[in-house]
Amino acid sequence: MSSDLKWHEHISNICLKATRTLNFVRRNTYCCSQEAKNLAYLSLVRPHLEYAAAAWDPYTAKYIQQLERVQRRAARFVKKYYRHTTSVTGLLDELGWLPLFERRKHSRLTVFYKAFNNLSAISLDHLSVSSRHTRASNENKFTSLPVRTDAFKYSFFPRTITDWNYLPLAVRLSQSIQSFHGGLLSSASSNRC
Secondary structure (H helix, E strand, O other), X not given: OOXXXXXXXXXXXXXXXXXXXXXXXXXXXXXXXXXXXXXXXHHHHHHHHHOOHHHHOOOOHHHHHHHHHHHHHHHHHHHOOOOOOOOHHHHHHHXXXXXXXXXXXXXXXXXXXXXXOOOOOOOOOOOOEOOOOOOOOOOOOEOOOOOOOHHHHOXXXXXXXXXXXXXXXXXXXXXXXXXXXXXXXXXXXXXXX
């Protein structure tokens, strides 16, 4: 993190590391099957792009696109489609890869779910639960935090509380992490349709 509370240097370093690893994978697996290339990307490259992403998840389009660019290059490599007319979004769908910004959002929400259910050492005692219960506002929603700066507005708690409050009640009340992940995936796919 820089002195202005931005993650630009960190994100640049992550993209550089992931690109170097992707280039290594491309050089060494160019004659392998699609499944092997897919596995190599998922196990060697994507962890660089997602390690501790709940903490540093970028909010500006510039940094989101910088990270997505690495995954889009990997999708072209895995599927062997390098034409400019090829839809990379279609390639990502064929591979079953969620966009990285969605995966980071799921990561943040999973950390929050664990804290909410006392499965981690993160305390939510400083947050207040919404006291209004209407059709639009029901239990397990948190009151949004007052923010004055972008550095705080897009930090973990204010941003994740907003995303948490938009989740369906059934997802928020999931009994296990696996069912919570399933609910996140189904709500993400319904939002994309």
